[in-house]
Amino acid sequence: xxxxxxxxxxxxxxEILSGIDLNIxxxxxxxxxxxxxxxxxxxxxxxxxxxxxxVTGGSVTFEGKNLLDMDPExxxxxxxxxxxxxxxxxxxxxxxxxxxxxxxxxxxxRGESELDAMDFLEISRExxxxxxxxxxxxxxxxxxxFSGGEKKRNEVLQMLLLEPKMCxxxxxxxxxxxxxxxxxxxxxxxxxxxxxxxxxITHYQRLLExxxxxxxxxxxxxxxxxxxxxxxxxxxxEKGYGWIEAST
Amino acid sequence: MASDNADLQRIADQEYQYGFVxxxxxxxxxxxLNEETVRHISAKKNEPDWMLDFRLKAFRRFSEMLEEQADxxxxxxDYPKINYQDIIYYSAPKTEAVLESLDEVDPELLRTYxxxxxxxxxxxxxxxxxxxxxxxxxxxxxxxxFKSELESKGIIFCSFSEAVQxxxxxxxxxxxxxxxxxxxxxxxxxxxxxxxxxxxxxxxGVKCPMELSTYFRINSAGTGQFERTLLVADxxxxxxxxxxxxxxxxxxxxxxxxxxxxxxxDDAEIKYSTVQNWYPGDKNGVGGIYNFVTKRGACxxxxxxxxxxxxxxxxxxxxxxxxxxxQGDESIGEFYSVAMTNNRQQADTGTKMxxxxxxxxxxxxxxxxxxGQGQQSYRGxxxxxxxxxxxxxxxxxxxxxxxxxxxxxxFPYLEIENQASTVEHEATTSKISEDQLFYCxxxxxxxxxxxxxxxxxxxxxxxxxxxxxxxxxxxxxLSVSLEGSxx
Ligand SMILES: Nc1ncnc2c1ncn2[C@@H]1O[C@H](COP(=O)(O)OP(=O)(O)O)[C@@H](O)[C@H]1O
Ligand SMILES: [Mg+2]
Numbered sequence: 124x125x126x127x128x129x130x131x132x133x134x135x136x137x138e139i140l141s142g143i144d145l146n147i148x149x150x151x152x153x154x155x156x157x158x159x160x161x162x163x164x165x166x167x168x169x170x171x172x173x174x175x176x177x178v179t180g181g182s183v184t185f186e187g188k189n190l191l192d193m194d195p196e197x198x199x200x201x202x203x204x205x206x207x208x209x210x211x212x213x214x215x216x217x218x219x220x221x222x223x224x225x226x227x228x229x230x231x232x233r234g235e236s237e238l239d240a241m242d243f244l245e246i247s248r249e250x251x252x253x254x255x256x257x258x259x260x261x262x263x264x265x266x267x268x269f270s271g272g273e274k275k276r277n278e279v280l281q282m283l284l285l286e287p288k289m290c291x292x293x294x295x296x297x298x299x300x301x302x303x304x305x306x307x308x309x310x311x312x313x314x315x316x317x318x319x320x321x322x323x324i325t326h327y328q329r330l331l332e333x334x335x336x337x338x339x340x341x342x343x344x345x346x347x348x349x350x351x352x353x354x355x356x357x358x359x360x361e362k363g364y365g366w367i368e369a370s371t
Numbered sequence: 372m373a374s375d376n377a378d379l380q381r382i383a384d385q386e387y388q389y390g391f392v393x394x395x396x397x398x399x400x401x402x403x404l405n406e407e408t409v410r411h412i413s414a415k416k417n418e419p420d421w422m423l424d425f426r427l428k429a430f431r432r433f434s435e436m437l438e439e440q441a442d443x444x445x446x447x448x449d450y451p452k453i454n455y456q457d458i459i460y461y462s463a464p465k466t467e468a469v470l471e472s473l474d475e476v477d478p479e480l481l482r483t484y485x486x487x488x489x490x491x492x493x494x495x496x497x498x499x500x501x502x503x504x505x506x507x508x509x510x511x512x513x514x515x516x517f518k519s520e521l522e523s524k525g526i527i528f529c530s531f532s533e534a535v536q537x538x539x540x541x542x543x544x545x546x547x548x549x550x551x552x553x554x555x556x557x558x559x560x561x562x563x564x565x566x567x568x569x570x571x572x573x574x575x576g577v578k579c580p581m582e583l584s585t586y587f588r589i590n591s592a593g594t595g596q597f598e599r600t601l602l603v604a605d606x607x608x609x610x611x612x613x614x615x616x617x618x619x620x621x622x623x624x625x626x627x628x629x630x631x632x633x634x635x636x637d638d639a640e641i642k643y644s645t646v647q648n649w650y651p652g653d654k655n656g657v658g659g660i661y662n663f664v665t666k667r668g669a670c671x672x673x674x675x676x677x678x679x680x681x682x683x684x685x686x687x688x689x690x691x692x693x694x695x696x697x698q699g700d701e702s703i704g705e706f707y708s709v710a711m712t713n714n715r716q717q718a719d720t721g722t723k724m725x726x727x728x729x730x731x732x733x734x735x736x737x738x739x740x741x742x743g744q745g746q747q748s749y750r751g752x753x754x755x756x757x758x759x760x761x762x763x764x765x766x767x768x769x770x771x772x773x774x775x776x777x778x779x780x781x782f783p784y785l786e787i788e789n790q791a792s793t794v795e796h797e798a799t800t801s802k803i804s805e806d807q808l809f810y811c812x813x814x815x816x817x818x819x820x821x822x823x824x825x826x827x828x829x830x831x832x833x834x835x836x837x838x839x840x841x842x843x844x845x846x847x848x849l850s851v852s853l854e855g856s857x858x
Contacts, residue, residue: 172811199815211810215828221814224824228815262830265810281814 124149124168125289131180132169139165141345147289148185148319154331155324157342158358158364164208165323167293167343170322171205171230172198185289192303200232202288206278206295208324218226221265222247222284229285250283254310267269271298279310289313292323298329308333328360341367399462399594404455406430409563412461416532421543427561429552436556443556446719448688448749450624450661458626459594460564487806503528505534505569505585507598514570515569517581527572528583531599534570541572545603549632549669549696557628557690558665561597565630568598573608573639582838584613587627595626602632604639606672613841624652624687624750629664637672637699642680644837645693649685654743656715660689666693667723670702670731678705679722680836682845687716694723697731697759704733707833710754711849712745712777721751721782726792727764735766738830740849741777748780755792762792771802771823771829823850 125147132140139162144220147153157163169176170183171194183190186281213221226246227237238246247261254276266274275295282290292311295306301335311334315321331353339355340347341364348367349355357369400411410431413423437455503517505528521528527538535542550563569585587598604610627649635642643666652659662685668677679693695704706722724733737749753764770779781798785838803825811821827846834842 171809173815174805194818195812196815196817196821199813205813207810207813209806211804211806213807213825213828215831216824219844221811221824224816224820225811225814228817228820232815285814309779 124151125322126184127181128183129179129181130166130169130183132165132176132178134165134176138179140169143342143345143347143363144271145340145347147320147322148348150315150318152321152323152334152336152337154316154334154339154353154356155322155342155347156326156328156359159326161340161342162345163342164293164347167205167291167324170198170291171195171203195231196228199287201260204282204285204290206275206282206286206290206292208293208295208297210266210274210278210371212267212269214267216263216265218265219243219261221245222261222281225281247280247284250280252311253283255306256280257293272303274299274306275299275303276310279307283310283314286314286319288319289324290319291325292321293323294321294326296325296327303360304330305333329357331356343367384605397462399459402456402457402459404460404564412564412566413710415463416535418535419539419854420573421539422535424851425547425552426563426565428516429559430564430710432553433556433559436559446690446750447746448690448717449689450717453626455560455662457610459491460597461566462594463566469808473476481763503581503583505530505583507567507569507585507586515778521579521581524580525568525574526571526577526579529570529592531565531568531601534601535567537569538572539667541603542570543600545601545632545634546599548633549634549658549667550630550665555665557663558630561599561628561630561665564595565597565599568600568629570600571602571612573602573604574609575605575733576607576610577605577721579610582611582613584615586615595628597627600627600631601634602641602643603634604636604641604675606637606639608636609640609642610837611644613644613646615646615648619766623749624659624661626661626663627686629666631664631666631693633668633677635668635670635672635675635677635702638674639679641668641670642678642838643668643693645679645681645683645684646837646848647685647689651685651689651714651716652687654714656687659716660685661688662686662691664689664691666691667696668704669696669698670692670704670761671698673728674701674703675699676703676705678703678707678836680707681720682708682830682833682834682837682848683710683718683720684848685717689690689716689718691720692722694725695733696725697733697762698727698732700728701730701732702728705730705739705836706733706735706751707836709738709740709830709833709845709849710738710747711740712742713744714743715798716743716747718745718747718752720747723752723755724764726753726755726759729759730761731759732762733764733801735764735768736768736832737768737796738833739768739770739779740773740826740829741770742773744779745777747778748782750782750784751785752784753796754786755789755794755795757788759789760791762789762794764792764794766794766796768796768798769829771826772800772802773827808826819850826850 127143127145130140130143216318223243256276336353339351341349409426505515550558555831571583573579632718635641649660649662670677677695683689697704704724710718712718739747741747749768755762768781783796805824808821
């Protein structure tokens with residue numbers, strides 16, 4: 124599904140990613156853990172094609188295509204979804220208007236018919252229930268005045284609607300209380316299937332109790348310094364990131 | 372993020388969709404401005420003496436102003452001196468006689484309005500909303516729809532020329548009563564040479580059952596358009612009125628100097644919406660309309676209300692300040708504005724809220740969007756007179772910059788003579804955030820759609836004030852006007 128080879132990237136002429144290798148097969152869930160500033164968000168931004176994140180070496184292939192050649196919106200339509208660590212607020216644009224436009228952009232790229240307002244309402248209602256999101260959030264401006272938890276739910280709601288092939292979740296657990304964490308994790312788990320892949324970025328092991336990964340990678344200094352099974356997350360939690368840094 | 376400004380620029384460059392010319396014979400007078408020109412226009416319209424006198428007084432005052440100082444210089448707009456002798460002051464499509472019905476309108480004109488998306492047929496629009504239209508082509512009104520249906524409610528809606536003939540008492544009473552002929556340079560010019568425009572009178576207690584609208588079209592080369600609009604809402608009456616405007620693409624600048632006067636008596640309400648899309652000139656600033664307009668409403672009656680909503684995307688230069696004189700106690704004035712300048716467009720626009728009566732209230736919401744090398748200024752005056760106890764004003768001016776070659780400026784003026792009043796002013800300037808843009812793109816929206824969505828969101832508080840079906844038009848217009856500002 125996603126093949127990252129010896130990836131180097133810089134921001135403002137500063138190298139942040141220094142040779143990342145990562146292979147995520149169809150249906151696999153990989154977790155990336157790492158201390159603050161290790162480059163986790165940078166990796167997710169590079170995958171999604173954000174301006175200003177310059178790839179200086181290596182390659183990324185998505186379903187056999189060169190991902191780095193695609194504009195960000197094409198990557199999104201091809202099925203790369205990024206649940207943002209800090210979702211943007213867009214005043215004056217209602218959430219439902221935005222989501223419908225987004226879903227229709229993705230649908231028409233897939234050669235599916237665009238949904239009208241009624242169809243959209245039906246589908247979005249169902250998904251909103253899944254993430255226990257109150258109705259009024261749909262008519263409010265995108266993320267404006269949403270609590271931290273509401274923003275994260277909104278990200279997962281969008282993911283449920285768009286049904287991407289590759290979900291990248293950037294610290295979707297941060298700032299959530301235990302109930303919200305459960306809701307978000309259930310939403311994510313509902314999307315797990317044999318063809319959909321996920322890259323779950325987190326600082327804490329807690330989320331991985333709910334979303335059990337096939338593999339865990341530890342990122343430090345822009346490099347993957349260790350890879351293991353889900354037990355690696357527990358080990359990290361016990362020994363702290365200092366343990367990794369000391370042993371590399 | 373080096374590519375961003377170039378990116379943003381692509382979205383702002385637009386193809387102007389209404390730039391065609393209608394090939395039609397017209398009846399024109401030669402260019403030039405003197406007393407003869409004024410008499411000539413008046414004679415063409417068969418005007419009574421009182422009307423000619425009004426024009427001549429204005430012409431004499433204008434001649435003095437021209438000698439003293441010429442154009443006003445305080446606005447932040449920059450253009451070469453206009454030679455008022457080069458302009459054609461009257462141009463009308465040739466017609467055989469007075470039209471008895473819409474069927475007699477020249478098919479070429481009907482096709483023109485069709486192309487502009489304006490239906491002169493008396494049918495409901497797709498949305499099911501009825502809209503009465505007065506179509507002004509160069510210097511004359513060519514058709515007014517739904518007249519008889521409106522007449523059955525006692526509503527008068529007709530061209531200004533017709534009103535001078537048919538309703539002289541109303542015109543004599545209200546013309547120049549809000550904007551005196553000597554008010555300012557362009558209003559004075561208009562008072563001398565105005566050619567046509569719309570007139571509406573809503574009688575006591577009548578709620579106008581449909582939107583009234585005037586569609587202005589400049590067609591002929593070398594002409595100026597000087598229209599005059601007068602709306603009067605009698606006690607307890609209400610009306611919603613919309614004007615739209617377009618012009619062909621030409622390399623020379625054309626002058627449009629209009630005057631709009633509104634009068635609201637006790638408990639009356641007027642909602643006046645403008646979607647201004649005059650030709651803005653090309654990317655390098657060649658051509659385009661000089662839109663120098665005086666618009667003012669008088670809330671004469673108690674509890675009367677006048678609300679201006681404007682979406683200004685066109686014109687090379689816009690100079691306009693729709694204002695409210697809040698004379699009646701508890702009267703309300705509102706100004707909602709979106710102004711967009713792209714390429715070399717310049718806009719100096721805003722409002723004046725003059726609180727005279729007690730407990731008068733006003734709201735100003737101004738949204739400015741600049742792209743390319745566009746320059747715009749918000750200029751607003753809030754004046755609270757000595758007797759305006761309990762007056763309240765709230766002003767909010769937000770500017771959005773696309774790219775770093777454009778500019779936005781805010782000039783709020785406050786003149787407070789009564790301390791028992793509340794005046795609040797807020798202003799912000801922002802750029803389209805890279806975060807917002809990327810968020811939209813990551814959800815599959817193209818860069819252009821993303822910017823257009825963000826800009827529309829920025830203008831939401833104003834756009835929602837527009838009548839429903841025009842809100843959609845305005846949204847599309849904003850997107851089109853932004854096209855190409857992203858590289
Ligand atoms: N837009 C940016 N401009 C400058 N430096 C950045 C930017 N984004 C990230 N960085 C830097 O890159 C490093 C990695 O950041 P980030 O990827 O956000 O780490 P993480 O998500 O693992 O906390 C940090 O040193 C951070 O300061
Ligand atoms: Mg991060």
